Amino acid sequence: MGRLENIMGALPRFEQLPAWLRADLRSDHAGELGAVYIYRGILAVTTDVALRDFADRHLRQEREHLHFFEAWLSPAQRSALLPLWRFSGFILGALSALFGPAAVYTTIDAVERFVVAHYARQIARLQMTGDGVAIAEVLQNFCADEQRHRNDAVQRHPVQKRARLAGAWAAIVALGSRIAVCTARWV
Ligand SMILES: [Fe+2]
Ligand SMILES: [Fe+2]
Numbered sequence: 001m002g003r004l005e006n007i008m009g010a011l012p013r014f015e016q017l018p019a020w021l022r023a024d025l026r027s028d029h030a031g032e033l034g035a036v037y038i039y040r041g042i043l044a045v046t047t048d049v050a051l052r053d054f055a056d057r058h059l060r061q062e063r064e065h066l067h068f069f070e071a072w073l074s075p076a077q078r079s080a081l082l083p084l085w086r087f088s089g090f091i092l093g094a095l096s097a098l099f100g101p102a103a104v105y106t107t108i109d110a111v112e113r114f115v116v117a118h119y120a121r122q123i124a125r126l127q128m129t130g131d132g133v134a135i136a137e138v139l140q141n142f143c144a145d146e147q148r149h150r151n152d153a154v155q156r157h158p159v160q161k162r163a164r165l166a167g168a169w170a171a172i173v174a175l176g177s178r179i180a181v182c183t184a185r186w187v
Pocket of ligand 2: 035062112146
């Protein structure tokens with residue numbers, strides 16, 4: 001993100017934010033770290049050219065998202081469970097990739113659907129409370145990226161090809177994401 005300095009200048013100091021927002025942003029940072037590691041896990045396993053291209057391009061954007069939160073939240077303000085989020089992300093990506101591209105696209109579809117809803121909730125609350133127009137703008141940009149990641153996965157793996165097993169897997173991934181977010185909001 002080349003405009004990172006400009007954006008950071010427009011943002012309030014993290015410690016001045018209300019507790020709910022700090023908790024959300026802590027979970028955002030943890031989530032973006034997890035996302036980076038999902039794509040790294042995929043790239044550690046797969047030799048599929050199209051899938052590597054997919055993961056490479058997404059990884060670049062997840063790194064930018066992560067970089068933003070790292071520039072804003074000091075280490076003490078981040079989740080205390082970062083090794084767990086790295087590990088879980090990597091295992092999720094690598095495990096999906098072991099089952100092949102279709103499994104990865106199913107996973108990314110589920111993860112990004114969850115992330116889009118997660119960001120959308122925060123954006124709505126920020127706009128309602130007027131707590132941070134600049135913050136809402138940044139999150140909106142990220143949310144649009146995540147939506148594109150999801151669309152990319154869905155287009156590569158059309159609905160009619162999905163098995164029932166894929167539905168169950170997507171539900172597990174969504175549940176895991178929910179548990180991770182709830183945990184990272186506070187710890
Ligand atoms: Fe992201
Ligand atoms: Fe993403």
